[in-house]
Amino acid sequence: MRSDIKAFLFDLGSVIVDVHLDNFLPVLGLDGKISVDEAVEKYVSSGISSEFERGRISFDEFYERSCRLFDMDFEKSRFLKAWKAIIGDEIPGMFDLIQRCGRHAPVYLLSNTNEPHFEESLRKSPALQLMKQFFLSYELQLLKPDPRIYTETINRVGIPGNQIFFTDDREDNIESAKKVGLQAVRFHNVGQLESVLQKIPV
Numbered sequence: 001m002r003s004d005i006k007a008f009l010f011d012l013g014s015v016i017v018d019v020h021l022d023n024f025l026p027v028l029g030l031d032g033k034i035s036v037d038e039a040v041e042k043y044v045s046s047g048i049s050s051e052f053e054r055g056r057i058s059f060d061e062f063y064e065r066s067c068r069l070f071d072m073d074f075e076k077s078r079f080l081k082a083w084k085a086i087i088g089d090e091i092p093g094m095f096d097l098i099q100r101c102g103r104h105a106p107v108y109l110l111s112n113t114n115e116p117h118f119e120e121s122l123r124k125s126p127a128l129q130l131m132k133q134f135f136l137s138y139e140l141q142l143l144k145p146d147p148r149i150y151t152e153t154i155n156r157v158g159i160p161g162n163q164i165f166f167t168d169d170r171e172d173n174i175e176s177a178k179k180v181g182l183q184a185v186r187f188h189n190v191g192q193l194e195s196v197l198q199k200i201p202v
Contacts, residue, residue: 005183006159008101009135011168012111015187016098016128017121018088027082028074042069052114055138059116080116087120093190095127101197106132110153110166112143133157144168145176154180167193 013019025031025039043049046069052062063079074082101107109131111118115138122128135153142149154161161181168174169187177184185196 004163005105005165006163007105007157007165008098008107009110009153009157009164009166009182010098010107010131011170011173011187012109012113012118012121013087014169015091015167016094016109017090017125020086020088023085023088024082027085028072028078030070030072034070039070050143053112053137054143055114055141059114062114084116084120087117087124090125090127091190093194094125095130097190097194097197098127098130102130106157108133108135108153108157110135110144110149110168112137114138144170144173147176147180150177150180150182154182165197 010016021040022036025034025036030039046065048057048062048065048069051057052059057065059080063074063076066079067074098107107130109128111134113121113136118134118136118138128134133156135149135156137143137149140149140152142152144150150161150166154164157164162183164182166174166177166182166184167187168177168184171186174184174186185193187193
């Protein structure tokens with residue numbers, strides 16, 4: 001790992017905050033009626049969740065289409081509560097790690113997310129307050145691993161990609177980031193990332 005890093009770029013879900021997909025169904029009252037995998041497959045095959053994370057549909061439309069997807073008339077406030085319940089607490093040790101990175105160079109966020117999930121992440125993660133700027137899929141209208149989301153982020157940061165360190169928990173996102181020139185390393189846990197970054201004077 002080179003020490004010429006001028007910016008840090010972090011993913012959000014399963015990197016800064018935990019993600020609990022299994023919290024969604026019980027809050028909706030669907031626990032035991034459908035599995036988490038089946039629910040995920042419904043969202044993936046319908047394209048609803050990716051449209052929501054690209055900012056192409058509003059929460060109201062996402063809610064209405066989710067009701068049709070599950071053939072259920074969910075109360076909107078209960079659905080929102082269930083959707084936000086997917087976002088867990090900040091991962092222990094991440095605040096200190098990001099704080100140390102921030103002493104060396106600006107820290108940014110690049111996340112595939114949607115507005116309710118990001119609002120819940122802001123509420124639960126003090127580490128996000130340490131960041132200079134957020135690059136969010138629903139605002140950029142692009143999703144990782146699309147290379148365009150990385151090039152757009154690099155342009156907005158204003159630093160060459162080879163001087164930006166990026167970490168994400170998904171291998172496809174890491175490989176795409178590397179192709180556009182980012183110093184990208186897959187995230188497994190805080191200790192592993194600390195070991196990767198130990199050669200950087202933070």
